[in-house]
Amino acid sequence: MTMFDRFDVVVAGGGHAGCEAALSAARMGCSVALVTLNIDKIVLMPCNPAVGGVGKGQLTREIDALGGEQGRNTDRAFVQIKMLNTSKGPAVRALRAQTDKRLYEDWMKITLVHTPGLYVIQGEVCGLDVSRETIVGVRLADGRFFGTRAVVLATGTFLEGKVVVGEHTYAAGRVGELPAVGLSASLREMGLELGRFQSATPPRIDGRTIDATKMSEQPGDPDPLGFSHWQKPQTRRQIPCYLTYTTPHTHEVVADHLHLSPIRTGSVSGKGPRYCPSIDRKLINFPEKRRHPVFVEPEGATTCEMYLQGLTTSLPIFVQEMIIRAVPGLENARLIRPGYAVEYDFLLPHQLTHSLEAKAVHGLFAAGQINGTSGYEEAAALGLMAGINAALYVNNQEPFVLRRDQAYIGVLIDDLVTKEIDEPYRMFTSRAEYRLLLRHDNAAERLSPLGHTLGLIDDEQIAEIEQRGRLLAEGEALLATSTVKVGDVTNDILKSLGSSPITESQSAARMLRRPELSLQDIVRMLPEIPRVILENLPPDIADQLAVRVQYDGYIQRQLGDIRRRRATEETHIPEDFDYAGVEGITVEARQKLCRFRPATLGQASRIAGVSPADISLLLIHVHRRRGGNSVRQGREPAVR
Amino acid sequence: MVDYYTHDTIVALATPPGMGAIGVVRLSGSTALEIADKVFRAGRGTPLSRADSHRLTHGHIVAAESGQIVDEVLLAVMYGPHTYTREDMVEIDCHGGLAAQRDIVRTLIAAGARPAEPGEFTRRAFLNGRIDLTQAEAVAAIVRAQTSVALRAAVRQLEGGLAQRLRGLRGRLLGVLAQLEAQIDFSDEDPGDLNRPALAEELGKIGAELDALLATSFLGRMLDKGVRVAIVGRPNVGKSSLLNALVMRDRAIVSEVPGTTRDTVEESIEIAGLPVCLVDTAGLRVTGDRVEREGVERAHGALDSADAVLVVLDLSEEAAEEYGTTEALETKGKDQADIVGPPHRLGDLGFDPERTILVGNKEDLVSSGEKVRGTDVRFAEVLRLEGIHGEESPRCVVSAKNGSGIEALKETIREMIMGPVGDAWQEPLLATERQRVLVEEAGTFVAVAKEGLVLGMFEEMVAEDVRSAASSLGRITGQDLVEDLLDEVFSRFCIGK
16 A cells, blocks of 8 residues: 655755755745655755855845745855955855855754645655646655645756766765666656766865865955845854865876876766866866866864865776875875766756746756756755746746846746756856846845745845835935035045045045945045935945946946847747748757747747847747737836 | 847838939837937928928938038928838938938937848838738748848958958957956956956957958948949050940949049949949059059059959950060060059959959950950950969950940949849848947947956956947857857866866
8 A cells, every 4th residue: 555645846856956945835835745865965065065156146145035045044054154256346246155064954954844834755756647748746766656736856966876986887866875766767758858967076085184284274254244134144153264276296196097087988978067177177178277276175063074176086086095195285184085976867958948847747847956057056046946936836826937137046047948058057147148237235125025925025024125225225316416525625535545536526426436436435525414324324235335326337238238128038939839830030940949949039039049030030920920019018127 | 149129219221222312211219209300400490399290391410419411301200100110200311322321320320229120110010010911921031031131241241351350359359258257257266367457458459450340341441432443454455434434324423533642543333232432543654663663562552452353454456466475565564664553464463363353345346357266265365465364253345435244244343242142132231330330339348348447447347348349249240148258268267166
């Protein structure tokens, strides 16, 4: 006899994507089963012990702004946190935290098991039950069956996973863990197309065996900010990282053993990420570079393990030890866990809609590395969105889709479903054409109102965001109308700041566009009334105000760009649109369009191989099909 | 990304450029009136907002900035929805000259209009329900045809290296951008320091090349000065009469432009809507060794700057007798002062076969005996005597005197300049004006970016300007920015954790 139970949503996988998916669906009122292979490995960090970074940190802020968990969880578990790009402009600054891996897992598990309607279940989803192209249930390897309306696949690297270390290759999802073997076949049976990617992680060493005197210490920020908008930044004793560099001697050791590298032996065949090359790959691609950085990062406060960022490799273990010991400061280091590579199946993401639902199977959602991404932040963002959309689907509501000009999350999903991806996808700020609008400082203003509508942000939180908005608007008006008077006092201040004197009075906003002047500098030159008001703004609001004014010209340019493209972005292409009936488009465009089946003309225009002329023709046919002739007017983008 | 906007105001020539006595420039969009009002001074001084719909008003187009009169025109305001596009439209009837039409279009662009994409007026007419579904098929055909023209314009007509140079410049912009982006996205991964002075210098060079491109490219010159066609040949082979014969047909729109040098005569004609400037090098006569060298140099100069070269050869009986043998030719070259540039043989000037058209003149005076052997044989013999390897160049046999073969010669010139585009060539100005605007736009962004680097602006601001510049060029060459950029970053920097 088999157990039978019913859930609104079943999430397969308890990693960064699965946890966010389960939490958001449950918080939106669904009964949710989170099925994971091992409930003691929930939200494991199998690679670097860190959250955030440039591009990724913005994703984490956005997850938080929409009511997701990653930011909060990181704030509870970090051992070090710092702002990156502080010497760059505020628009591209981002937080990065080193986390205590154990603590990170524990906190997330606590959150999960205390969430009403969310049930954590240990087991392996090995099959999906589909009726009339619609999900009706999942089967577990141990014989259990759960009836459900929606499934979120968040299986990470476990689909037909294969681990490679040196000449050893074996089936595993991660080192020491069994892979998921049945699911790939089940997906193929539904007609879904799978690809194969590869990823790798560096060795871990015993922190007691490093010589920190030969490396430079990398401390956290003295007054650290947190990821989450909803709780105060936490101060605690931070643990430093260390920076050292490989030497020509290190490179010799690698070169002597290159013939054993999986790159050369061919034991790794899936495509790996260019932005995360192994040390062997770095030497092959950049032979002229005399040194590469190695960051030695703590894996937590309760363990002595340290992560060797920059020394990713799946060379044989004895070679890994030789390489490590050829790095200054690591001469006596003891290896704890060897580095390895993992190969896994992923779902080609163009088969998903922008709500992360499979086009071919109603109620089947996918999130995380199974969509071809890499990184905890990308995974969590996709998990959150898949969970939200699964809940909306269960309640027969319209999908929740973010635009490219609204969020990095919008860029992430749009890229995944409209582009051919040929390496694990990682977020970079350069992928976002509107990155000056998508800053980490305004994530809450951009997204929390939407999170509120979904029921993931409460009334109190949204009231706080609205209050911020009012203060910002007032501050902006004040800067535009206050005048810095020409005179000796002003010019003396300017001189002391290395800024050229002014010959006529001008608005504070205009002065603030000088790159060498900060808001605080300008405030000093203002009359009393605006000065006092501006001085009393909370520091984070003052910072955001300065960014808005300093970037105004660029922000306006980007807003104009968005307005112009809005009509194309909002012209919908019917799901069953017949591309064969569009005369005159190129063969390549037709093939690509049939493959990707974009939902809007904007999406179609981003598919490689589809030209402006093709879009023109498509537009005409779409309107002809619809029998209407109006193009919807664009709305104003809301946040700057 | 596609720039396909439906709510801004577009402008284009509605009549084939340069043809006919009147040209019509058309504006369509919500701000059509506003834009026209900025540059139109009515004869009676009434503002356009008070003009009746569909009535002609006399006045002048005046450049908004300089206040200079561009042209005298008749202007009609037409309020939507009773217009072709159902949007507010303004039609400006102006003089037929290409220069005037082009200046009006540019003035309107400066006042806020955007050059229309091929077929865009019709597309708007359809979208706004002005034309029905059957007509939509016709629009599709037009868009297709015009796109292919635009494409060929980029690939073939601008083959003088423009597309290639644009790609090259865009590549260099990506190189600059990759360095900025690496600083932003990989700041914690040891990308090295940003060399601002070096980047600023590179941007300066790119900017200068963009300027030069606008000034010297085929595109720029075609719009400013027209296509240059040089006519070379020995004296008395009929160069002047050929020039006149080519001009004669277009007497109505011919104007004589004095050459920059006393010895060069330039005449303008139009071929298939393009202004063509004929440069007669007839004046390159020599009297002594020193001057002779100068003459050769000048001939070379004329040849180098020409988009096409007509090498005129004398096929007449008289010339045949004079040529005699090759030896006689060489003697003639040394003894007689009255001779074109090269002392010995025309072939020594070194013609570029892809830009050369060989013209056999005085077809009417070919001896009857030669005609029996065939004019072609005579043509080949003259080429041999002149040392011209003419296999790869088109040949035309004409009589400048009685006009035979002149139309065929024009067709050959047209084909050499624009490629075999046939009837599909409808709006050359449109296609190229859009490109010109984009190149100009790129140049502006490059200048701002350079200034930003020098002033110490943040990397992401400078990057934004460089991005905009690269996007502008990419819109001409049709390349995707982000993917190319990431390739560039990964190939330059060893990024990786």
